[in-house]
Structures are given as structure tokens and as C-alpha cells.
Amino acid sequence: MDLVPGEIRVIAVGSPLCGDDGVGAVILDQLRGRPWPQRVRLIDGGTGGIDLLGLMDGAGQVILVDAVDMGRAAGELARFNLQEVRLADENGRSLSLHQAGLAEVLALGRDLGILPPLVIFGIQPQQVDIGAELSPDIAAAVQPAVQAICAEVENCLGI
Amino acid sequence: MMKITIEHLTRLEGHGHLVIDASNGKLIECRLDIVEVPRFFEGLLQGRHFSDVAPIVARICGVCSNSHSLVSLAATEQALGVDITDQTKGLRTLLAFGEILQSHLLHLYFMAAPDYLGVSSLLPLAKKRRELVMRALRLKRLGNEICEVIGGRAVHPVTLCVGGFSSLPETTALQNLRRRLVDALPDLEATVELFAGFTIPSFSRDTEFLSLTAENAYPLDGDTLVSSDGIRVPVAEYQTVVEEYLVPHSTAKFARASRDTLMVGPLARIKNGLRFLSPMGRSVAAAVELDPATLNPFKIVLARLVEVVHCVEEGIHLIDALLQQGLRRETPQVMPRAGHGAAAIEAPRGTLIHAYEYDRNGCVIHADCLIPTAQNLANIEADLRELIPTLLDLPREDLSRQLQMLVRSYDPCISCSTHLLNIDFV
Numbered sequence: 001m002d003l004v005p006g007e008i009r010v011i012a013v014g015s016p017l018c019g020d021d022g023v024g025a026v027i028l029d030q031l032r033g034r035p036w037p038q039r040v041r042l043i044d045g046g047t048g049g050i051d052l053l054g055l056m057d058g059a060g061q062v063i064l065v066d067a068v069d070m071g072r073a074a075g076e077l078a079r080f081n082l083q084e085v086r087l088a089d090e091n092g093r094s095l096s097l098h099q100a101g102l103a104e105v106l107a108l109g110r111d112l113g114i115l116p117p118l119v120i121f122g123i124q125p126q127q128v129d130i131g132a133e134l135s136p137d138i139a140a141a142v143q144p145a146v147q148a149i150c151a152e153v154e155n156c157l158g159i
Numbered sequence: 160m161m162k163i164t165i166e167h168l169t170r171l172e173g174h175g176h177l178v179i180d181a182s183n184g185k186l187i188e189c190r191l192d193i194v195e196v197p198r199f200f201e202g203l204l205q206g207r208h209f210s211d212v213a214p215i216v217a218r219i220c221g222v223c224s225n226s227h228s229l230v231s232l233a234a235t236e237q238a239l240g241v242d243i244t245d246q247t248k249g250l251r252t253l254l255a256f257g258e259i260l261q262s263h264l265l266h267l268y269f270m271a272a273p274d275y276l277g278v279s280s281l282l283p284l285a286k287k288r289r290e291l292v293m294r295a296l297r298l299k300r301l302g303n304e305i306c307e308v309i310g311g312r313a314v315h316p317v318t319l320c321v322g323g324f325s326s327l328p329e330t331t332a333l334q335n336l337r338r339r340l341v342d343a344l345p346d347l348e349a350t351v352e353l354f355a356g357f358t359i360p361s362f363s364r365d366t367e368f369l370s371l372t373a374e375n376a377y378p379l380d381g382d383t384l385v386s387s388d389g390i391r392v393p394v395a396e397y398q399t400v401v402e403e404y405l406v407p408h409s410t411a412k413f414a415r416a417s418r419d420t421l422m423v424g425p426l427a428r429i430k431n432g433l434r435f436l437s438p439m440g441r442s443v444a445a446a447v448e449l450d451p452a453t454l455n456p457f458k459i460v461l462a463r464l465v466e467v468v469h470c471v472e473e474g475i476h477l478i479d480a481l482l483q484q485g486l487r488r489e490t491p492q493v494m495p496r497a498g499h500g501a502a503a504i505e506a507p508r509g510t511l512i513h514a515y516e517y518d519r520n521g522c523v524i525h526a527d528c529l530i531p532t533a534q535n536l537a538n539i540e541a542d543l544r545e546l547i548p549t550l551l552d553l554p555r556e557d558l559s560r561q562l563q564m565l566v567r568s569y570d571p572c573i574s575c576s577t578h579l580l581n582i583d584f585v
Contacts, residue, residue, distance in 0.1 A: 046314075047221070050269070050296065050299065051299075051300075051303060051313065053296060054296070054300050054303070104282065107282060108281070108282050108285055108292070111282065111285030111286050112285045112289060112292060112293065112296075113289075114293075
């Protein structure tokens with residue numbers, strides 16, 4: 001993937017085969033239906049693990065989109081940055097690099113000092129069981145999330 | 160009386176538990192519980208058109224999706240009587256190298272190195288040994304780049320098709336890739352230095368080592384299986400030498416060949432194909448004391464290191480050859496027909512075999528996949544059974560650490576190995 005330094009990257013994370021974990025991919029599809037200037041890049045980060053660090057490398061701004069269990073009502077959308085969340089255990093005990101979770105990857109990137117400016121849009125999932133369908137509450141949250149992310153990108157572009 | 164249960168072994172691909180029961184210096188029980196849900200891929204393939212088969216089997220595994228795709232295409236091409244060109248062979252080999260690099264480098268730095276550096280993961284080293292972690296990330300990305308250029312993306316390739324490729328890499332992309340491989344040599348040198356400095360636990364147990372034959376080149380693909388116990392059969396006859404069987408504590412099958420245990424993977428390949436390693440690969444093998452007599456499973460980690468060096472060096476030569484010939488657009492002609500095909504590839508973790516039977520419409524009647532980790536599971540348990548009694552005087556934490564290192568050295572891909580099985584839970 002030819003990534004251009006300084007661009008704004010919207011990176012969706014999660015598996016479309018694990019229920020509401022696929023919400024990022026659905027949002028990304030909706031975003032793809034809109035016209036964007038060249039310096040906005042939409043990326044399916046899949047279940048990327050540490051490869052996410054490569055996808056973020058050199059970006060001017062990253063907007064991550066993922067299903068995040070925040071203990072809130074299903075479908076609730078939250079915008080937060082790195083300083084607002086506790087990432088992995090300092091000694092890395094929770095880090096099994098097989099399915100390195102987003103928190104561990106971000107902690108690694110933070111400690112290496114290689115993370116670009118970053119905001120995270122988290123959507124509270126209801127279920128992440130095997131299956132390609134979103135729960136109704138999460139499907140209903142897609143449009144508001146798309147609007148919020150568009151506003152964020154426009155803000156980054158200075159529109 | 161001592162009972163140790165290590166639930167959810169970390170730093171390996173998938174989910175397994177280790178259960179050990181020992182008393183008065185004697186081992187009573189030792190099981191590697193494989194607890195992932197079976198995934199029934201072979202059943203899923205029945206009735207599928209030949210063009211769908213490789214993309215489906217790629218999903219068996221996110222770590223070795225390219226190997227599953229490549230071996231699947233080879234089996235289908237054999238069944239349908241399709242010949243592939245040297246250009247296709249070259250590009251597919253390069254893709255296989257890319258995947259070995261992705262998988263081995265992930266293992267070396269993110270799974271194995273923490274054990275030898277006395278940390279639980281690379282995360283605590285991000286500040287203290289930043290250069291090492293950055294090198295790990297750079298190298299890991301190198302494998303991804305090869306797979307992206309040849310396969311269209313880092314996992315689950317999209318450019319492969321029965322008979323060849325649906326899309327070829329740009330010449331400039333191959334040139335850039337070559338530059339990246341050459342630029343990675345200092346990082347590789349530092350990696351060799353790092354691993355050569357590790358104290359590998361001393362332990363050895365003889366077993367049967369199986370791989371594809373190495374008659375003209377280092378084992379990668381081919382049509383003959385060979386083993387240290389004298390097996391030499393065509394891949395198509397694999398079921399006559401490798402027997403899969405079920406054990407109650409595992410959702411993955413176990414396997415055996417001439418004796419109770421069998422090892423496939425980097426160490427088996429090096430034992431069978433040492434003389435075909437690239438010059439740099441050979442000198443690294445000598446530096447870390449790997450040779451055909453090596454029986455220490457902890458040294459599989461070093462065998463992986465040697466293969467990384469080999470794949471980078473051979474990859475550079477292969478790109479040169481492809482660039483020199485110039486890539487030509489090819490349009491493979493594939494007609495459905497009834498037939499049977501069995502093919503093998505040396506995946507990162509060892510010999511991977513797919514066999515398919517097609518009906519006259521080119522749809523799958525029957526499919527069988529023999530997975531490297533399934534072949535290694537009985538061997539891992541046998542190693543543990545022999546190793547544990549020698550370690551019972553150690554503090555529990557040290558014992559547990561060393562056992563986990565042993566399991567990890569095989570880099571078992573549990574997700575891959577558990578798709579095979581119809582199981583009755585008792």
C-alpha cells in the first residue's frame with residue numbers, strides 16, 4: 001500500500017465475521033460512498049495487530065474506528081484520544097502478540113514514540129459472536145457514527 | 160504432588176492449555192489441551208467450484224493464508240491437468256518466501272525473543288531497547304511488503320488464480336522490493352547477532368523428521384515426501400505414510416508416520432536440505448551450530464532464523480531473474496474436468512498437503528488437508544514428557560517458563576490445526 005506521509009487516514013479495525021466487531025468495516029463502506037480529497041485515505045485495518053503501526057506510520061492524523069467494549073449502552077458512540085484511556089499493562093502481561101488487541105498495539109506505538117496524532121471512535125458492541133450481521137442497535141448507530149467521522153475529517157481538513 | 164495447569168498459553172497462534180501432573184519426581188500426566196473450536200473447512204469445500212477453493216482455504220489461517228492458497232492451487236491444477244509457466248512458479252515462490260518471512264520474523268521477535276530477554280513481551284522493551292523493537296517492526300513489515308506486491312495484500316492474497324495470476328506486479332514494485340530486501344541486510348545481521356547470543360536450553364530427543372524432498376533446491380514445493388526414518392513416497396500417497404488420529408483432549412488431530420512421533424517444519428527442512436541453503440543461510444546455520452545431527456527442539460527457533468536469511472538472499476536472486484525475463488501477461492486456460500490432485504508445500508510450520516477430488520463440472524467432491532501443526536502435536540507432547548522429569552527440581556515458575564518455551568519453539572498454529580475434525584465430546 002503506497003501510503004503518503006502527512007495524509008489523514010481513517011482506519012477501521014475489526015472482523016466483519018464477528019458480529020458487531022464488523023461495525024468499523026460497515027462504517028468504512030459508507031464513507032467510501034462519499035467524495036474525498038486525495039489527502040484523505042480510507043483503510044480497512046482488518047484484525048491487523050501490530051501491522052496497524054505500519055498503517056499509521058507517517059500519517060498527519062489518524063482516525064481509528066472500532067467496536068470498543070466501554071461498558072456502555074449498545075450502539076453508543078464515543079470519541080476519545082490516547083490520553084483518555086488506560087492502555088495495556090505496563091509490563092505487557094496482557095500482550096499476546098497473536099491477537100494483539102488495539103490497546104496493546106497503541107501502547108507499543110506510544111512507548112516507541114511513533115504514533116501520529118490520533119483519535120478513536122468507539123462503538124459499544126452488543127455481541128461479537130461468529131456471524132456477519134450487526135445487532136439492530138449497532139446497525140442503527142452506523143449513520144450517526146458516519147456523520148461524526150465526516151465532521152472529524154472535515155475539521156482536520158480545515159473545511 | 161504437583162499439578163500445573165497453564166491456561167491459554169501465550170505468544171502462540173491460537174488457544175491451548177498445558178496440563179501437567181507430577182508426584183515424587185514422577186510425571187503422571189502431561190497433556191497439551193487444544194481447545195479451539197473445530198472449523199470444518201473440508202466439509203465447507205464440498206460442492207464448491209474450483210475457482211472458489213483457494214480463496215476459501217486462505218481463510219483457514221491469517222498467518223499462513225498464502226501457503227494454503229498456493230498448495231490449494233497446485234492441487235487443483237494437478238486435478239484439472241493445468242500446467243503453469245516458469246514465470247508463475249517464480250512469482251509463487253517469491254510469495255511463499257514472503258510468507259515465511261512474515262511468519263518467522265513475527266515468531267522470532269514477538270514470540271521467542273521475550274523468553275530469552277527475560278520479559279513477558281516486547282512491550283516493556285519499547286523504551287529500554289527501542290532499536291530492537293523498531294528493527295522487529297521493520298523486518299515484520301518486509302515480509303508483508305513481499306506478500307502485498309505479489310499477492311495483492313499482506314494476507315488472503317487476491318491476485319492468484321488457477322493456472323497463474325489474475326494481476327501481475329509492476330516492474331517498479333519488484334525493483335523497490337529488491338531494494339528493500341538489500342536494505343534489510345544490516346537488520347538481519349543484527350538479528351543473527353541477537354539470537355546467536357541467546358542461551359538455548361539443552362535438551363534432545365530423537366524423532367522422525369519429515370519434509371518435502373530436497374533434490375535440487377531447499378525444500379519448498381515438490382512431489383516427494385522424505386523422512387529421517389527412510390520414508391520416500393510421492394505426495395499423492397501421503398495417506399499411506401502419515402496417519403492422523405484423534406485424542407480426547409484435543410480438537411485438533413494428531414499424526415504419526417513410521418513411529419509414534421513426527422516433526423515437520425524448519426528443523427526438519429534444515430536436516431533434509433542443509434546443503435541447499437543460500438550461502439548466507441549456510442554460514443548462519445554454522446554460526447548457530449545447526450546441522451543434520453541436531454535433535455534439540457528448542458533449536459527450531461534458530462532454524463527459523465536461518466530460513467529467514469535464506470529467503471531474503473534467495474528472494475533477491477529470484478527478483479533479479481524475474482526482472483531480467485520481464486513479466487508477461489499470461490491468460491491461463493482452465494477447463495473443468497473430473498480428477499484428483501494432491502499437492503504439498505513447505506509452509507512456515509512444515510509440510511502442508513491439500514488433496515481434492517473434482518467432478519466433471521469442476522466442483523469439489525472431497526477435500527482433505529494435512530496441517531503442519533497437527534503433525535507436530537504428538538511430538539510436542541512427547542518432548543514435554545521427556546523434558547519435565549529433568550526439570551522437576553526447578554521452582555515452579557522456571558519450570559513453567561521452560562515448558563512454555565518448548566511449546567512456543569514449534570510456533571504451533573492451533574487455529575489452523577483445528578479445522579479438520581468431526582468430534583464427539585464425552
